Amino acid sequence: MAAVWPRRLALVVAPASGESFASWVDRMALRNGCPPWTVVEALGLDVSVASDVRSLAYGVLTTPEMCGAVEAATGVSSEVVRGMHLEVFDGSVLDLAGVRVGDKGSVRRAEGREWVQFFGSRVCPTCLAASGGVWPAWWKLGWAAVCPVHRTLLVDLCPRCRVAVRRGPAGQPARLSRSRMPAPLQCGALLSGTVCDQSIPQISTSSVSGKLADQQHLVLEAATHHRPALIAGQVVSAGQWFAVLKATAMLVRLGVPEVLPLLEAPLDGQGALAAEAGGQRWNRAGPVGRFGMAPRTALVAAGLLAAALEVAAAESESELETRLMPLAAAARMRWKERRPGLLTRVALPSVFTAALDAVLGEQARRQ
Numbered sequence: 001m002a003a004v005w006p007r008r009l010a011l012v013v014a015p016a017s018g019e020s021f022a023s024w025v026d027r028m029a030l031r032n033g034c035p036p037w038t039v040v041e042a043l044g045l046d047v048s049v050a051s052d053v054r055s056l057a058y059g060v061l062t063t064p065e066m067c068g069a070v071e072a073a074t075g076v077s078s079e080v081v082r083g084m085h086l087e088v089f090d091g092s093v094l095d096l097a098g099v100r101v102g103d104k105g106s107v108r109r110a111e112g113r114e115w116v117q118f119f120g121s122r123v124c125p126t127c128l129a130a131s132g133g134v135w136p137a138w139w140k141l142g143w144a145a146v147c148p149v150h151r152t153l154l155v156d157l158c159p160r161c162r163v164a165v166r167r168g169p170a171g172q173p174a175r176l177s178r179s180r181m182p183a184p185l186q187c188g189a190l191l192s193g194t195v196c197d198q199s200i201p202q203i204s205t206s207s208v209s210g211k212l213a214d215q216q217h218l219v220l221e222a223a224t225h226h227r228p229a230l231i232a233g234q235v236v237s238a239g240q241w242f243a244v245l246k247a248t249a250m251l252v253r254l255g256v257p258e259v260l261p262l263l264e265a266p267l268d269g270q271g272a273l274a275a276e277a278g279g280q281r282w283n284r285a286g287p288v289g290r291f292g293m294a295p296r297t298a299l300v301a302a303g304l305l306a307a308a309l310e311v312a313a314a315e316s317e318s319e320l321e322t323r324l325m326p327l328a329a330a331a332r333m334r335w336k337e338r339r340p341g342l343l344t345r346v347a348l349p350s351v352f353t354a355a356l357d358a359v360l361g362e363q364a365r366r367q
């Protein structure tokens with residue numbers, strides 16, 4: 001059966017390097033003077049059945065059919081189209097196993113589990129202004145804390161309406177709009193019938209250390225396989241490297257507040273970690289899942305990033321143990337005999353589990 005491709009869009013905008021799919025669609029909608037729904041339909045996505053972003057796995061996953069249709073409509077290659085989706089991080093910083101286009105539940109489950117905002121984003125206002133409204137996909141990652149170029153903390157919330165940036169109307173991911181034109185430089189949250197017109201480039205940010213900016217850069221290189229992943233001098237997979245970061249983040253959270261003075265994290269990052277622990281009312285004897293959840297704010301992410309990268313930077317097994325030791329001691333102090341089984345769900349490299357065994361005691365880890 002011959003496929004019927006949609007007609008080419010009148011005006012195609014070239015995707016920027018690292019740009020997210022939703023950002024590209026929005027810029028194309030502006031150029032063509034039509035709402036995003038119309039662009040997505042012209043690209044050949046199946047919006048007639050459901051224009052719900054979760055059902056479409058919008059910006060998350062592609063299918064070969066979809067890539068072919070987009071290439072036919074725009075001339076942009078399948079590889080570039082796939083590269084604008086979060087699936088470029090699958091196997092490194094994300095695990096999208098089980099997520100399927102057309103299966104809303106599978107998207108929702110991964111959304112709750114993975115360190116990512118499928119339908120929201122953090123933002124560097126200065127980068128956004130400089131690019132004229134390009135939203136990179138990596139701003140969606142849970143590990144996205146600071147802009148390595150401008151050395152500033154990324155922004156989570158619109159200061160005017162307090163809605164998380166790019167989460168959609170009233171903070172809920174929505175259907176693609178059939179009527180509203182996108183405004184890449186504005187907040188755009190829809191509240192009680194009015195649209196928040198906060199200019200994102202005018203949102204102020206706080207500066208961070210050069211060290212934290214470098215650590216963020218390193219995380220991005222590992223996420224995109226642009227550098228070999230090393231733990232204690234041993235080559236591991238990018239997925240294992242991020243598992244170590246996540247496990248260390250869990251260990252840090254288990255040790256709040258005793259662990260805070262021991263961290264290299266910026267002072268306000270420590271405060272954010274303390275506030276997170278205080279605000280969550282975690283069930284202290286409960287499963288460790290809550291400690292592995294995505295950082296809700298860029299500040300929490302910055303605190304965890306600084307602590308985890310210190311551990312990941314250890315160059316030998318003994319150095320790794322030395323760096324884990326104080327974190328483990330703080331976690332122990334807080335949890336005493338009721339500490340939960342730790343870090344069992346992630347695929348950690350053996351060099352890291354051996355170091356954990358040494359500092360926590362084998363039983364603690366397997367409990």
Ligand SMILES: [Zn+2]
Nearest residue numbers: 124127147150
């Ligand atoms: Zn920036």
Ligand SMILES: [Zn+2]
Nearest residue numbers: 158161187196
């Ligand atoms: Zn707003």
